[in-house]
Amino acid sequence: MIAGVATSDYPELPELTEHGVHAQAAERALADAGLALSDVDGYATAGNHPMYAATMCEYLGISPRWLDETHTGGSSFEVLVEHASRAIEAGACEVVLITYGSIQLSAMGRKLGTGGRAMPGGPAQYDNLWGNTLVGNYALAAHRHMHQFGTTPEQLAEVAVAMRHHAGSNPSAQYRDPITVDDVVGSRLIAEPLHMLDCCVISDGGAACVVTTEERAQDLRQRPIHVLGAGHAMTHAMSISQMDDLTVTAGAQSGPRAFAAAGIGPADVDTLQTYDSFTITVGLSLEDLGFCGKGEGGAFVEGGTLRHDGALPTNTDGGGLSACHPGMRGMFLIVEAVRQLRGEAGETQVDGAEIAVAHGVGGMLSTGATVVFGTEPR
């Protein structure tokens, strides 16, 4: 059960360290749940340093009996909610705090002018020596999808337009002014066929959630939200050359696993919070999770399908494309899914939402992790 959720302030936090962002989100999530730090006996996080979970426990001043720092990139926090739920079911712990924090935007400003990244040895070098970029990886997938299925830049742009529409209702969102399909396809090319507005923003920010037992959750401050099912999968790591089919992501495995565990199908989902590092990331995930057939993602998103008043309200906080993307956005998806099921999503609230899905995508379309949340038990 999810007993508490919170985001830190965002999108720009020059006054905070990365660890401080975690702490702000942690304090708010525990307060939201009506729990104290001393109640926490499990902790999980993902970050880009060794022994990160222990480091954060030391920083927060806790000594939990269960720890996890599984790192699958942007999908890490969906995996961690799955792991935390299983640990609680197994009796390993009772109250798991999961936190995320990043000052990517502020740190980038300080690092400007230091030159290109050092070339790593090992497998990653086979994709890095030819000047590919992070955006380039997703552009390779987008181009292949267009080639195979006739998807158009205008269709992908619909995703960015819907996210921006939602961001207009989120006072914290990094970009809030409405945009059109023409704005997206008219913005400068970063890596063909992806334009600047096909890409997520770069932000500071963090988020946290508290997972606990059904028994404990009954007496807490918030209406508890059930974790109905979860699953994760991977196809490759940082080398997209090792991905069999660039139009089929790990979500094609994690989605059906999570839905089967929850005993639901895509048609039962009232709102989707899905990783939107790039517009193509959403298109591929919609297909892989079964909201439409393979290759039909472009047509599916036309006509406002993803808007909060559309057939599949998606990323109702404005997503990574417009609201906040600090590097590994997965925890934000969980927070927004829970807020929707509590009826706390404000202007983009989906009336009567009972089932929400959070789907994270990590690496270079490498990993996928899906969590199904519900207002009622399985």
Place this chain on the structure above:
Amino acid sequence: MSPSDPKPRPAPVLDSDSEEFWKATTEGRFVLQRCQDCDRFQYYPRARCAHCLGPVEWVEASGRGTVYSFTVIHQNFSRAFRHLIPYVVALVDLEEGPRLMTNVVGCEPGEVSIGASVHVRFEPVSDEAALPMFELDQP
């Protein structure tokens, strides 16, 4: 050197998995690993077969393939690459099966298409390695 001067392209870091591969590139040869148990090819180089964990041997490869997908890079802040913009980054499916990341060079970006036939050529980046890049068979 001013902060905007180009830097040399990055060179690979050789290790026991990749030594044979890069050594061949300096001689203008394109080699791949083939499994001695299941006969399948693989790229990138590994200590064992990524299909069955069998032992692998190096064999001369055709250096021919087709473009599986490509992108034209319009933004890269790296000084090793930004002076090359716009350039083509491509995934090429080799005749032997494996797929590799590369550049398609020797033509305008607009001439590249998915499915185009390409062949290898090498660009030296250090004393130890030349990068396999690909050219269109029919520009």
